[in-house]
Amino acid sequence: MDLRKLTYFVEVIKEQSFSHAAQKLYVSQPMLSKAISQLESEFGAQLIKRNSKSFQITEEGKLVYQKCIKILNDYDELEHILDDSKNLLRGSVSISIPLEVVSLYFIPLFIDIHKKYPEISIDLHEEGSHAVVNALVRDMIDIGVVMLPVPTHDIDVYQIIDDQCALMVSVDHPLASREQVDISELEHESFLLFNRRFVLNDMVRQACYSRQFSPNIMFQSSNTSIVLGMVEKNQGITIMPGPTFPDSNPYLRKIKIKPKIPWKLALIIKKEKYLSPAVLQVVEEILGYFGSNAIDEIKNNL
Numbered sequence: 001m002d003l004r005k006l007t008y009f010v011e012v013i014k015e016q017s018f019s020h021a022a023q024k025l026y027v028s029q030p031m032l033s034k035a036i037s038q039l040e041s042e043f044g045a046q047l048i049k050r051n052s053k054s055f056q057i058t059e060e061g062k063l064v065y066q067k068c069i070k071i072l073n074d075y076d077e078l079e080h081i082l083d084d085s086k087n088l089l090r091g092s093v094s095i096s097i098p099l100e101v102v103s104l105y106f107i108p109l110f111i112d113i114h115k116k117y118p119e120i121s122i123d124l125h126e127e128g129s130h131a132v133v134n135a136l137v138r139d140m141i142d143i144g145v146v147m148l149p150v151p152t153h154d155i156d157v158y159q160i161i162d163d164q165c166a167l168m169v170s171v172d173h174p175l176a177s178r179e180q181v182d183i184s185e186l187e188h189e190s191f192l193l194f195n196r197r198f199v200l201n202d203m204v205r206q207a208c209y210s211r212q213f214s215p216n217i218m219f220q221s222s223n224t225s226i227v228l229g230m231v232e233k234n235q236g237i238t239i240m241p242g243p244t245f246p247d248s249n250p251y252l253r254k255i256k257i258k259p260k261i262p263w264k265l266a267l268i269i270k271k272e273k274y275l276s277p278a279v280l281q282v283v284e285e286i287l288g289y290f291g292s293n294a295i296d297e298i299k300n301n302l
Helices: 003-015 018-025 029-043 059-087 099-116 129-137 199-209 224-232 277-289 295-301
Strands: 048-050 055-057 091-097 120-126 143-147 155-170 180-182 190-194 216-221 238-241 252-258 262-270
Touching: 003 018, 003 029, 003 059, 018 029, 055 059, 091 099, 091 129, 091 277, 099 120, 099 143, 099 224, 099 277, 120 277, 129 143, 129 155, 129 262, 143 199, 143 277, 155 224, 155 277, 155 295, 190 199, 190 224, 190 238, 199 238, 216 224, 224 238, 224 252, 262 277, 277 295
Parallel strands: 091 120, 091 143, 180 252, 190 216
Antiparallel strands: 048 055, 143 262, 155 238, 155 252, 155 262
């Protein structure tokens, strides 16, 4: 089968015109018409009804068109795979991670990856977990890191962190001397939270609902420093992942909360997505950094 003829046929259907397709393909119209006629002879079916006034694809043509798209896309992917096998560990890897997670864990990891693999570039996007999942399933990024839980229908999930969230208040807040607080005691407090793009926003709301009240959310942001800065000024309280608490900050207090709100992070990869050698190496570095051996499972699924 001649891929050139398939390409010609697809372009003619897209343009709905032999003359326009010929211009885009930089071939003569007679050459293009001849190639389509040869394709019709090979398939033993008329693919396009054509005359001087109209252009119409036949039912057989519609079927062939869909199959041609798949064949050409598969061929392009094969070319990428072969190019990757030649270039190996080089190229760009796009990854989306919540900003506070980058600050906590990934800066030294990215520095280490750059030292080991200088030909690999990291294209980092800082987003909340909901936005990360959306970008992944739409093929806008290669891999992501999210707070669990997230929808898992189209993605594979590999947990890397298992921790707890905590209540954070100003040292001047009435609860500052407490070691533990039931979330029901926060019913009349002003909440300062990450915005709705973050899974933590949903989890705090659900914890409050479990105690039969809706949180009074005074302020939402995607920036940890802004939220904690307002808590320092005793403008409200927040619930954040325990590891984000700045131990050296004398103006804040971290308090255990009940019921516990887990803070679990996971690396996510779209199901059945091709991973270039560079992406696979970054995945291996991330999982190894967090002590996970899931890389063997990922490689076996390729």
